[in-house]
Amino acid sequence: MSTLLVKNARSLGESVDLLVVDGKVRTLNASIEAPADAEVVDAAGKILFPSLIDVHTHLREPGYEWKENVATGLAAAAHGGFGGIMCMANTDPVNDDAAVTKQILEAARRAWPDGPRVYPIGAATVGLKGEELARMSELKDAGCVAISNDGRPVGNTEIFRRMMEYAADLGLIVIDHCEDPYLAAKSHMNEGVTSGLLGVKGQPDVAETIQAARSILLAEYLDVPVHIAHVSAKRTVDIIAWGKSRGVKVTAETTPHYLTLDETAVNGYNTLAKVNPPLRTPADIAALREAVKTGVIDMFCTDHAPHAAHEKETPFDEAPNGFTGMDLALTITYGLVREGVLTEADLIRLWATEPARVFNLPVNTFQPGAPADFFLFDPDLEWKVAPDTLYSKSHNTPWLGQLVRGRVVAHWIGGVKIV
Template sequence: MSRMDLLVRRAMFEGREVDVIVNEGRIVEIRDCSAEIDLEEFEQVEDAYGLQLMASMTDVHVHLREPGFEYKEDIRSGLGAAAWGGFGNVLCMANTSPVNDSASVTEAMQEKANIYWPDGPRLFPIGALTKGLKGDELAPVAELRDAGCVAVSNDGVPVKNTDLFRKAMDYAANFGMTVIDHCEDPYMAVGVGVNEGEVSDRLGLAGQPDVAEALQVSRDVLLAEYLDIPIHLAHVSCEKAVEIIRQAKARGVKVTAETCPHYLLLTDEWLAEPENEYSAMGKVNPPLRTERDRQAMIAALNDGTIDFLATDHAPHGMHEKEVEMDVAPCGISGLDTALAATWALVQDGTLSREAFDRAWVTGPAQTFGLPVNRFQPGDTADFFLFDPEEEWVVGPGTMHSKGKNTPLAGATLKGRVKTHFLAGKKIV
C-alpha cells in the first residue's frame, strides 16, 4: 500500500484537536486526533503542537512594485511577506514601470514568482485597463487574459471618460474578465490621502470628502446595472459608498466590494494624536475616515454588503514617507499585519468568524475563480498553522516586506503564522 504524502498531527480546528491527512496536494480527511495512527503510513509528519489550523487566505489587492520600483518591494520579498502573513493567493496591481499592459510584463512577473516561490504563494497579475494607465486607449484585455491576468484595473488612476469606462467594462466582460475600479472622482482633491472634515480642518491639511468616493461608486453601480455585467469596487472606505452598494445589491446589481484592515482599525483621528501629528504613515488613498465610517465598514463586512477584505499593500521607502504630508506618497504596507490585526477583531467580537472566513478565504476566491480550501475532502491543501497567543511588536525587525510604512509601527499584535502549506507543500 502506497503511503500518503502528509500528516499534520494535533492541530486545533473548530475547538477540537485533529489530524489532517493530505495526499497529492489535496485534503483527504480531517479527523479527531488519534494516538493509534501509524506514522509509517506517511511520507511527512508535521506536529502542530496544538497550533490553530487555518485556511490560506487570498489578497486581491497588492502592489508588488516589480518591475520598476524594486527598492520599495519586489516579487521575492512581497511574496515572502504574503507567505508569512497567511496568504496563499496574491493578486498584484498593474501600476509598475513598465505598466502591466502587455503579455510580456505579465509573463515576466510570473517567471519571477516561479523562480523565487515555485510552490507559492501563487501570483495572479491584474492587467491594466487602459494602455499605460493613461485612460485614453483600452489595453489588450484578451492578450492579458491569455498571459495569465485574472482581472483588469486602472487602479489608482480612475478613468475620467465615462463612455470609455463603459466600453472597457463591456469589452472585459466579453473575455470573462472583471473590472476592478478605484472609486475616486478624478477632479475632487485627487490623492490627497486625508479625509476632509474636522481633523483636516484642525490640522490645516487639504482633504478629500467622502462624496468623491461615493460619486464614482454610483457611476460604476449604474453602469453595471445598465450593462448587466459584474463590477468590483476596490478599498471602499465610507458609509455613503456602503449605502449605495447595499441598495444596489438589493436590486440585484452584480457588484462586489472590498475594504481594507486599516478602515476597520483606524480613523482620521490617528493623524491628530500627538505622537502621529502630520505623520504620512497614515496617509492613504482613499483616506482614513471618521468613526462613523469605521463602524459602517465593520457592519457592512459582517452583513455581507462588503464581500471581503484586501490589504491594498502599498510599500514605500521610508525616505519617501518621512517627509511633509503634502509631498509624501499615499499607501500602507499591509501584508505582514493584516492577519493578526483582523484576527483581533474576531477575538473581541467586533467581527464574526463567519465574516472573517468569507473576507479572507472564500469570498475573494469565489469572486476571481481562485483555489480555495474549505477543509472538505478533495479541497486544495492550502493551510497554515497559527499561534493565536504569540505577541509581537510591529517594526522593521518583525516585518518581511521591504515596506515598513505602517501606522501600526510600534503596536503589539497577537498571533503569528508558524508554518504554511500550499497544495500540501511547506512554503515557510
C-alpha cells in the first residue's frame, strides 16, 4: 500500500494537508499526522489544485508531428497542470475512423503511461468536409468523448441538424466552432479600427454570433445539447445567455487569451498574435470576464494550436492561426485572480469541475475516494517564456519572451508523480 502526505499546502486560502493512499484521496484536513510509512512532501508556500481538464487541444499526431506530437503535447499538459485533455480531430488522416482514435490513445499510453489522460474528439463528418456524417458510434466505442467538425464549421444546416441528433442519440455532445464561412472568408483578424489601420481584412464578430445562434436554436428545437467552442465576442455571450434563459442545453468555453489580449496585439503584423476566432476589443474582454464569473461561459480551454517557427515567420496574411496554450494557461488565468476578476474557486470550477461535469470525465474533488490527481502551484515563481522553458514542441505564443509569474512545480496523477 502506497501512502503520500502533502503537508502545509494552501487551498482556497486555508492551510491544508492531503493524505493519499493507493492513488485515492483519503482525507484533506487542516492537519494530518504522518503515517509511519508515508512519503511526506512539504508544500509550504504552494497552492494545491485538482488536476485541470482542457476540453479543446490540438495534438497534431498523426500527420503534423513537426508541430507537435502526443508525447510533447502531454509534456506541456503535465507541466501546465492538466490531468486530462480532449484533442481535436484535425489530424492527417482525420480522426473520423476508429483506427485513428486508437492510434492516438496508444501513443499516449506509450509516452505517458501514468497520465495525463487523452480523450479524443471524433470528427463529425468524413474528412471534416461537412458532407457526410462520420461513423460516430464506432468513434465512441474506440474512445472518443465528443464530436466536432473543429475549425471547418458545417455550412449545411440540414447536415448539422442530423449531426446533432446522431451524436445526442449516442450520448455525445457536439462541439461547434462557430464561424459563418462567408462572413469570415479570407479574414486574418478582428474587423474594426485596428484592421482598418493595418489594411488587413477583418472578421466581424457577428460571423461567430450568427453560427452560435443557429446552433442554439437547433439545440432548443431538437432538445439536444450543444457546446460552443472558444467564444471570443460579447454578442456571442449575449446569445448564449439568451439560450440559457430559455432552458436550452447549451454550454460554452473560452480561452485565456480572449480574456487578456485585444486586437491591438497584432500591431506590427505580429503573427504570434494571429488566432481564429481573432482577438477582439476591450469591450469583448470585459463581457467575457463577466461571463466566466457568472457562469454564462461554463469553462476555460486552451485551444492549444502548435505551429512550427517557420510557419509563423511569414507575411501576416499567410501565417496560420493559433497559439500554444497548455504551458501557460494556468499562469495567465491565475493573473485574473490577482486582478480580483476571479477567485481560486472560480479557477477550479472553470478548469476542472465544469469540464468534468459537461463531458462526463473523472475529476478530483478532494473527497474521500476521489482520484488523487492534483498539483502544486507556486504563485510567486517568476519565469521567462522561452523555447527552453516551454514543453510543447512549438513555441508560437504571444507571451514569448515575456516574464510571467506563477508555475506548476509538481504534479501527481493517481498518486503517481509525473512532474
